[in-house]
Amino acid sequence: MSDIPLPFDAVVTRLRAAGCVFAEDEAALLLEAADSPAELERMLALRVDGLPLEHILGWAEFAGLRIAVDPGVFVPRRRTELLVKESVRLVHPGAVVLDLCCGSAAVGAAIAAATRAAVDDDTPRPAPNGPATAPTAAGAESVTVYAADIDPAAARSARRNLPDPAHVFEGDLYASLPHDLRGRIDILVVNAPYVPSDAIATMPPEARLHEARLALDGGDDGLDVQRRVITDAPGWLSATGHLLIETSEAQAPGTAALFTAAGLSPRIVHDDDLDATVVIGARRPA
Missing domain, CATH: 3.40.50.150 (Vaccinia Virus protein VP39)
Structure with missing residues (x-):
């Protein structure tokens, strides 16, 4: 994802609001895994909805x-x-x-x-x-x-x-x-x-x-x-x-x-x- 913006703070904020205790660590992993802004949004929505991070990352x-x-x-x-x-x-x-x-x-x-x-x-x-x-x-x-x-x-x-x-x-x-x-x-x-x-x-x-x-x-x-x-x-x-x-x-x-x-x-x-x-x-x- 080096060629697209990395909205780290925004991702952390959404994860924290969803109750994720390790929001910073999870944000870094999601940003690393996503290959496009759309993919990041999809993964982030799943996490906010409660799906385990490990199931999202695979x-x-x-x-x-x-x-x-x-x-x-x-x-x-x-x-x-x-x-x-x-x-x-x-x-x-x-x-x-x-x-x-x-x-x-x-x-x-x-x-x-x-x-x-x-x-x-x-x-x-x-x-x-x-x-x-x-x-x-x-x-x-x-x-x-x-x-x-x-x-x-x-x-x-x-x-x-x-x-x-x-x-x-x-x-x-x-x-x-x-x-x-x-x-x-x-x-x-x-x-x-x-x-x-x-x-x-x-x-x-x-x-x-x-x-x-x-x-x-x-x-x-x-x-x-x-x-x-x-x-x-x-x-x-x-x-x-x-x-x-x-x-x-x-x-x-x-x-x-x-x-x-x-x-x-x-x-x-x-x-x-x-x-x-x-x-x-x-x-x-x-």
Whole structure:
């Protein structure tokens, strides 16, 4: 947009009036993305109307990457970076990773990028007009990332974000996965919906109106999908595999109890800066 006026102050004013907390940052991103005044006006009108910025831009920033996010798809939150960090601590060369309830597969893409970067000693850079890809190290034994989601729109976004689109499956939890993954998953990472049904109405309108409800609604206590994931997880984990699930700080004891009931030894990790909580479980010794 270098050849057209950049009405930065006017854009900021309209965004502020619409209640956008980070109006200056959003204005800069919209001005960068628009290729004409008409396009800027269209995008600005959508944002003022409440559409998430990420759905307008077509991408979300997450763990240093630009993650492709189509309209209606769950937008990755910064707190979920704790899920990535804890997964990367446990991953090993050649590991099999499954991003279940993947949404845009932001978590799986970030794990792949982080592990490749550690081998290659090169930080992945956001692509100028799309999702970032992890650098490839010659001869490096990288992790293999699979992903699955029940939402077709989420699966489409995930295929744009993972190195191998054929590793993205569409279906209800484990039902869509190839049978030969059973007993082979080293890192099973899950950001399942965990908002209690009655609390959906209290969420910001950007989420409750523009993201699929099935990506948010965790049932009466928020743990319905987690129960199903945890119950069947041991059959899919390798002998040294780990299950990692994002949850809320208040729900973490309940999530940990589900781990124990399934034969996994849980521990709870909380990050105050990210306001994030993850429960991690491994098989209990026989």
